Amino acid sequence: MDALLKLSALLSALLLAAQLSVAPATAQPTSNETAPLGIALEGFAYPYPVFYLERMRDGERQRLAYMDVPAQGQANGRTVLLLHGRNFPSSYWQPVIQALTRTGYRVLAPDQLGFGKSAKPVGPYTFDAMSADTVALLDSLGLARVDVVAHSMGGMLAVRLVRNAPTRVNSLVLEAPIGLEDYRFTVPPVSDATLLRLEGDATAESYRRQLMTNYALSLPASAVEPFVSLRERVKGSGEYPRWLQSFVNSYQAIWGQPVVHEIPLIQVPTLFIMGENDHNAPGKPFAPEALRAGMGHNAEHARTLAGQMPSGRAVVLPGIGHLVHMEATDQFNTLTLEFLDGH
Template sequence: MRASPLLTICGLALSLGVGSAILPARAAEEPLGIALEGFPYPNPVFYLPLTRDGEAQRLAYMDVPASGSPNGRTALLLHGRNFPSSYWQSVIEALTAAGYRVVAPDQLGFGKSSKPVGPFSFDTLAADTVALLDSLGLPRVDVVAHSMGGMLAVRLARTAPERINSLVLEAPIGLEDYRFTVPPVPTERLLRIEGDVTADVYRRQLMTSYSLSLPDTAIAPFVSLRERVKGSGEYPRWLRSFVNSYQMIWGQPVVHEIPLVRAPTLFVMGGQDRNAPGRAFAPEALRARMGDNAAHAQALAARMPDGRTEVFSGIGHLVHMEAPSRFNATVLEFLNGH
């Protein structure tokens, strides 16, 4: 049984990516709990009790019914590392209008979900996702996954192939094995580096690492979100959880499994996206060859039983926010064809 929905409040524009200047200044500056208490999502939020590392945890998710004529299908949306699931709002609206039920979780460690401090693994995240589908009585879903969510989607498609009808990978990371170019980075060093990131540094990281075609105001709510969490008494726990997710991305490659995924798969890539986690730690001579993501996607799709790639020229890493109409139309055409 689902818990009662979390009441959303009037900050719908925040989850749409509108600058926080439209909100009262006091609200924009107040500290935020590490489960994003008070940060508005575009739809009611529910919670699934789970256990991780011997601790009780809660996995947050939105479960949005079709607003158009229901087609009997459910789309599962898997978020990236730097964003809560609220950033899916335009995709949720397009899919539900087309008759899809949409389930959009925050994985443990992200968004409104609990923040475990033990090591992360894609196997565990996949098992948590299957537990969510089981709790909702969903035997089979279509998956739309972004960035780190793409790595999770690949592992999910490998460990529970019977649950996946089709797969859309939006600007996924993990299309190369980062261990071949990036040396191991101790967790304590990462904690110091991430702990020193200011709002301005984080904004520049998103704009440049993701080669975004968006104005700064579009990512301002997410920059503000990270800055406000620093005011929480549990910020050290958030920071360690966030850093542990980097170690998972670096140390648990999925690229070697992608050609083995049997579900029909569409890569939707930004032509400008050269995001490569860990590039700053790689030897300078190797950095330039990292992050050729569109080319990697095309090569991998050609090796899959049923894979293809669509590249959006002039677009960076946040395809569904940079080119929402085209992205949604592309995704719906693909899903409706399977």
């Protein structure tokens, strides 16, 4: 009897220990907005459910995160693909998603590999690979053709997407795209080591100032606080060095893989929506001082390029910077919907 009691006590202790050992893994994500985040933004809520597509990159299994939001009310049978910028997760598209779905569009908003809730590759980025990932996502969902709305770096990806897979894109909206000039002509190569040091040294204040100043935002500083907070919180992850390397790799792609020379070759109807005050030009601080003033004339570049395209048009919004869909939400949504509905 004593042996049975001892065995029972031992089994109870082992069961309790096992329960305690799994508790941290099954705990709910913290609601503390200053707590560290995983580099795939684990614990940070997106406005719509997030799904994943398995991909291979750098010899590793990767997961591409995306939101797939159905149309509200009467669906029009069309899907809009939203392509985010370098400094932003796809969650920042929420006001655009709301406007599109209300008017019958299905919306697909992925985080490219290296961004947001997607895995973080450590090898070099290419817009061709990102384009292939995007086509694979469309294939997985049975989407033969989509309309594309792309912001900032997403505009460079959109150019490569429509060039590599022209039958998959019906029309194109480029919101404050970068890559409207070839940065190699003004900015010398910058080593990964230098970029890792500079990005690693960035503080919340310096990053906040970078967003507000480089993007010439008409928004209050509080509007960029969620992006500043995300960047600060991933510093607490054990995989932060991987996030940092991945982020640096995206700069090298922007600098070394220009798309401006391909823009006049785009055949699909294209609308540029530009902020008049947006003079953002990646790598500008590294350029010789004599050349900096000639960089980032984005509204002017958009007008020129639109005029060289078979079906291009540029609209420039006065007093607006780089985050057009957040700075002038109603104007942006109206322009986008009128353009999409017309094609």
